[in-house]
Amino acid sequence: MDGSPQTALLVMLIAAAVILFLTTVSLKSTHRIGPTEVGLVTKRFSRRRLADDNPVAFAGEAGYQADLLMPGQRFKLWPVYSVTKFPWVQVPAGEIGVVIAQVGAPLPIGAKSARYRPEFANFSDLRSFLAHGGEKGVQRPVLPPGTLVPIHPVAFVVITAREVFGVPVAPELQALAAHRELTPAAFGLTPERLRVMVISPHGDRDVIGLVTVLEGEPLPSGDLASRLGGFGDITAMEASADTTDAEIIDVLLGSKNELHNNYQDFQAFLDAGGRIGLQHDPLLYGAYLLNPFLVMVELVPMLVVNQGQVAVIKAFVGLPTLDTSGTDFKFGSIVRPGHRGIWQEPLRTGKYAINPRIYAAELVPTFILTLNWANLMSTAHDLDARLEPIVGKSREGFVFTIDLQVQIHVSDGRAPRVISMVGTMLNLVNEVLQSAVGNHFRNTLQALEAIRFIETRHEVQQAAFTAITQYLAGYEVETKGVYIQDVVFPPELVEVLTHREIANQQRATYEEQQRAETVRVQMEKARGTADMQAELAAAAVSVEISGNKAKAREAEAGGQAAYVRLTGQAEADRTQAVGLAEAKATEALGLARAAGFQAQRDAIGDVPTALVALANAIAEGKINIVPEVLVTGGSSLDGLAATLMRALHEGKVPLPQQDGRIPQQGRG
Structure with missing residues (x-):
């Protein structure tokens, strides 16, 4: 080359281009990663290709690289590599983060979530995750509120109530992510299920959380709910002659939730033998971090047994039914606590965290229960809400309407047998008492004249008490009183009785007037006697x-x-x-x-x-x-x-x- 100006210019242009290129490469290869950011490195060129089921490169393959760029000035040669910044995963207060792994070993057949090991920590070390057998899919633990961690945005997708972190690899999700429309709803979740589960009183109501687990081994045949360890501990207690029913109830109502930190450590739950489906042990008051893909919670009222009540328990789970009622009792099975059937020992005054799906509790008032056959029902309970005044006809055809009050008593020791016979207290009132009381009074009225019924009301009431007492004794219910409160007579009879009463009142008035005149005569006589006292003395x-x-x-x-x-x-x-x-x-x-x-x-x-x-x-x-x-x-x-x-x-x-x-x- 000669030293002509054209040559010099060309050299200068080439040098400038090289400098510009190097500057451009240097600028594009240098990345400033913020303090709460990570850099996702993508390799554009490589002789190695990723496996079809793995979106992250670990050995220099083209594609998303496993190693992230941490905060600071980082260099990645452009154009071989491109860097995309992603925020650290941050879980706000009151929320949880659900982690879905897009890399790792496939899930076992039938599994819905990936096994968890303590080495996984908070999923910030992707290589450690894979090295310890991490699996694809929903991870069992959730990220607690306040978490701030650099998580690989392609290896893991983290779902919170407000946003979704990461790059989904599923095509349908990629389209939503491209349009910034990726929300928890795309994964079948609502924001409410991605918040901390808080169980607390609802106003003046006490509640508990019924737990349904969506993964695990199936329940044994015939079981409705899973109890860790089954009922082997109850069998062991029954083998001891000194064990009382109350002690067995304490164990049954106790909780084994400490074995798995109240379902928050789902891996520990499964390792302890937890089964899929409804769980025996509910959650009490507290805040819980529960994976919404694995655990569902339903809030239900706590069983509250007030003073003057007992709760008769109908158990649908437990050991096989072993009747203890004896051969003379023909109305179902009465069993010891821990067996299927009606427990022979009711629950006394207290609050009980008992699963109402598997233990149906029938509250039985043990105070004297007042039932009104009237248009106004009792304020202490609603058992007489369907009772109406009794309507009957006298022998002459007069129609009577009777307001009646019946007082009954169910003792706490007899309550299980009563419920075994009638099912519920409402059945006792509406099906047993209503028919017996109504028919008795209708039959009594039909055999009496109207006036006779009015005159012998006390005797009718006493006869009703005797008849109802004898009838309810067959249901082991005591009758404390039968009272005729009010009787509505037909208008024509009222008119006759009114005229009769008016005549009686008039007669009484005349008799009073007669007595008044007699008194007046006596007074006049006394007055005359006083006036003639002197003459009377002389005459005497x-x-x-x-x-x-x-x-x-x-x-x-x-x-x-x-x-x-x-x-x-x-x-x-x-x-x-x-x-x-x-x-x-x-x-x-x-x-x-x-x-x-x-x-x-x-x-x-x-x-x-x-x-x-x-x-x-x-x-x-x-x-x-x-x-x-x-x-x-x-x-x-x-x-x-x-x-x-x-x-x-x-x-x-x-x-x-x-x-x-x-x-x-x-x-x-």
């Missing part, structure tokens, strides 16, 4: 004087009467003595005559004796021989003979008797 004195005089006369008359009585008695005694003497004389005379007549009869015969007696009678004037009617003609002897014959014929001249006396005859 006069009465007393007259009484004294009357007593004097009475005494005088008494004396005279005594004198007369004594005198009369003496005269009577004298007369009796005289009469007795005369009677004795007459008797003696008669006996003498009788003896003479008898002797005369014996001597002269009956007829002559009669003629002699007749002559004596005529002589004594006992027979009238003068005719009452004088008839002329004939002789006087004929008249005398006729008279005599008539006297004999008429019995006026009797024959002498045995004592000699002739009976006295009156005149014709």
Whole structure:
């Protein structure tokens, strides 16, 4: 070459180009990585090619390089390498970061997440991850809130509630990332599931978290939920005769969550024998970092047993059913805690973190339960919400509406047997009591007249108490009282009763008026008595004087009467003595005559004796021989003979008797 100006110019241009190229290469090869950034190196040219299933180069292959550029001034020769800056993965407070590995060994068949080893740390060392057997897919641990770590943006995709870190290799996700539309929804997640799970009271309600695990070995046949270790510990406790039901319940309601840090260490959960599906042990109050791809939590109310209640537990998991109720009980199985069936020991007052999906609790009031068959229900419970007033007809067809109150009691020791028979307390009220009480009162009303029911309301109530007591005894429920609260009568009966009551009230009014008039008369009499008190006093004195005089006369008359009585008695005694003497004389005379007549009869015969007696009678004037009617003609002897014959014929001249006396005859 000569030293012509053209040559010099050419050399200068070449030198300038070289300098420009070198400057350009130097500038493009020098990268300033910020303090919270990493540089992703991409190699454009290489004789080696990546495997189809690996997007990151570890041995100088073309493509994304495994080694990142850390913060500071870094040099990578351009154009062989290109560098893309990515922010460090930062997880805000209250959120978690879910890590998805796009490099590593494939997952085992059926696995949904990759095994985790402590060597993986926070996934910031990609070579260590692969060297210790890291697998592709969802990683089991999550990044906690506040994490700030340089993670390879191609080897791992980190999902938080606000953004997605990394470069997805799936074509459909790459398109979304190119348009800056890559969100948690692209991975089937919502922002809420990427936040810290906080379990705390909801107002005045206590809650627990029911856990459902989405990966693990399948449950044993017939099991509904997974309990670490199964129920082998319960079997061991039952082998001891000293173990009580309460102790078994404490173990069942206890938690084994400490073995896997409350499902936060999912790898430890699986290593401890955790199974897929619903979990036996719930989560209590706290904040938990749970992988949303592996663990789901449902908040449900905690079982709260208040004073005056017990909770009867129906267990759907546990050891096989072993009935302890005896052969006489025909209403299901009563079992010890830890077995499937209704536990023979209820839960007393307290709060229990028990899974309601596998342990159904029926709250049974143990206080005296008041049930109202009325339009207003009890404020202490809602068991009588469906009870209505009882409607029935009397014998005459009157329709009654009765508001009724029934008080029952279920003892805590009998509660499991009651629930085994009826299922729930609501069934006891709506299916057992409602029909029994309603039918009893309807039958009673139908057999009574309306007025009779009203008059014997107390007896009807007592009969209902006896009948319901006997009926509920079959369900081991005590009846404490049956009360008829109110009775709504038909209008026509009310009208009749109203008229009757009005009449009764009027009668009562008249009686009161009569009593008032009587009192008024007595008052007027008292007033008149008071006004005439002086005269009454004088009259009383006069009465007393007259009484004294009357007593004097009475005494005088008494004396005279005594004198007369004594005198009369003496005269009577004298007369009796005289009469007795005369009677004795007459008797003696008669006996003498009788003896003479008898002797005369014996001597002269009956007829002559009669003629002699007749002559004596005529002589004594006992027979009238003068005719009452004088008839002329004939002789006087004929008249005398006729008279005599008539006297004999008429019995006026009797024959002498045995004592000699002739009976006295009156005149014709």
